[in-house]
Amino acid sequence: xxxxKFTAATSREALRKVRDALGPDAVxxxxxxxxxxxxxxxxxxxDVASISSPAHETEMAQPRPQLNIPQHVPETYxxxxxxxxxxAYAAPEAFDMSMMATQMSSMMQQAIAHAKDTAAAEMSGxxxxxxxxxxxxxxxxxxxxxxxxxxxxxxKAAVLREMLAAGFSASLSRYLIEKxxxxxxxxxxxxxxxxxxxxxxxxxxxxxxxxxxxxxxxxVGPTGVGKTTSTAKLAARCVMRHGPExxxxxxxxxxxxxxxxxxRIYGKILGVMxxxxxxxxxxxxxLKELRNKHTVxxxxxxxxxxxxxxxxxxxxxxESGADVKRLLCLNxxxxxxxxxxxxxxxxxxxxxxxxxxxxxxxxxxGNVLDVVIRQKLNLFYISNGQxxxxxxxxxxxxxxxxxxxxxKRDVAATQYSDAELPLLMAGATSANNDRSLRxxxxx
Numbered sequence: 001x002x003x004x005k006f007t008a009a010t011s012r013e014a015l016r017k018v019r020d021a022l023g024p025d026a027v028x029x030x031x032x033x034x035x036x037x038x039x040x041x042x043x044x045x046x047d048v049a050s051i052s053s054p055a056h057e058t059e060m061a062q063p064r065p066q067l068n069i070p071q072h073v074p075e076t077y078x079x080x081x082x083x084x085x086x087x088a089y090a091a092p093e094a095f096d097m098s099m100m101a102t103q104m105s106s107m108m109q110q111a112i113a114h115a116k117d118t119a120a121a122e123m124s125g126x127x128x129x130x131x132x133x134x135x136x137x138x139x140x141x142x143x144x145x146x147x148x149x150x151x152x153x154x155x156k157a158a159v160l161r162e163m164l165a166a167g168f169s170a171s172l173s174r175y176l177i178e179k180x181x182x183x184x185x186x187x188x189x190x191x192x193x194x195x196x197x198x199x200x201x202x203x204x205x206x207x208x209x210x211x212x213x214x215x216x217x218x219x220v221g222p223t224g225v226g227k228t229t230s231t232a233k234l235a236a237r238c239v240m241r242h243g244p245e246x247x248x249x250x251x252x253x254x255x256x257x258x259x260x261x262x263x264r265i266y267g268k269i270l271g272v273m274x275x276x277x278x279x280x281x282x283x284x285x286x287l288k289e290l291r292n293k294h295t296v297x298x299x300x301x302x303x304x305x306x307x308x309x310x311x312x313x314x315x316x317x318x319e320s321g322a323d324v325k326r327l328l329c330l331n332x333x334x335x336x337x338x339x340x341x342x343x344x345x346x347x348x349x350x351x352x353x354x355x356x357x358x359x360x361x362x363x364x365x366g367n368v369l370d371v372v373i374r375q376k377l378n379l380f381y382i383s384n385g386q387x388x389x390x391x392x393x394x395x396x397x398x399x400x401x402x403x404x405x406x407x408k409r410d411v412a413a414t415q416y417s418d419a420e421l422p423l424l425m426a427g428a429t430s431a432n433n434d435r436s437l438r439x440x441x442x443x
Contacts, residue, residue, distance in 0.1 A: 002047055003029060006040045018042045156180060159189045165408035167366025169336050175437045194401050200373045200440050203395040204380055211241045214294040216322050220346055221329035223302030226357035226383060230329060231299040232266035236389035238295045244271035246294035250286055251276055253301040263299050280316045287322045305345035314348035325352035327380060332362035339371040353378035360384040366404045
């Protein structure tokens, strides 16, 4: 290696000397001012090439040594406890566009579904608030409207108090009062109400539908409503009309102590055999054996309207292989709400009719008449005592409505003042949306 030094007054002159001496490919090693002149150290291009490629006999020209590591490393304490780590860098896999598109589509669908659920929940909450506000406004407007009506037409308030005291529901009372023709006095208004109520009570005109046509009838209802006694009363009427050989009695009351024996005593008095069944199979066999009988009466076990066994009982009677007509016994002493629950529970595929029981024990009967009218039940008989068969009568519509108003509750606690009527009518605003009330015939 031959490094040469060049000096000149300026850099231009020093570079010209380097070019002249070493050629245009010379390598400048340094360029600095020294004692007022410019000093350049340069090296010829050939000398640089000799530096970059070492000689074969030198150590730098020898190949790089390799470290040979055995494949099997003996297990030691350190490598046994230290987990094997993956390399810090792995080669990237091939980029799959279809997989990415599928993942993006799935994510979008999930986002859309979540947005829909959130919007539906928000909409449901908003609609609930709107309905609550609407109900509140309707109640307030109804209260204001009824207060105005009460001042303008006081006879409507008087008739309303009569209906409420008789036991009719506030919704039915309000519906009829709103339809009451104007210009009538108290007596004429009450007469119009009685006429409408009588017109909407469905009854049988005579006993031929049961006694002459015959068939299979099952008396159903909750416990203690008088099913067994009513069955005995009907049985006595059938025996007096056709004789004991045309009648058969069946009981399913195997739960109540003495229930089966009570009907058996009545059957022994009437000369009629009483058959006891436990389930659907027994009932099917019994009805098949008694198919030649003119009339078959079934006394069922009492089941609460809130018991799931009600549905099982309805199914048992419906699938017995015979056309069983169910007669629902309604306790006249029960409240309007309880009677509505009973009807809804025992409705099933349809009731043939109903029997009003315990009429002699009821302080008011407007509650049961209200249910019969709104549920469109066919009223067969009324029972007003324990005597067999004297205390069973055909239903008389006009008599029942008149008796409902004669039995009105005169207790002060059940009477409503003029200030309370607007609030009561405001709570009955649902009457306008009640389908059962819309079907009430006004004549």
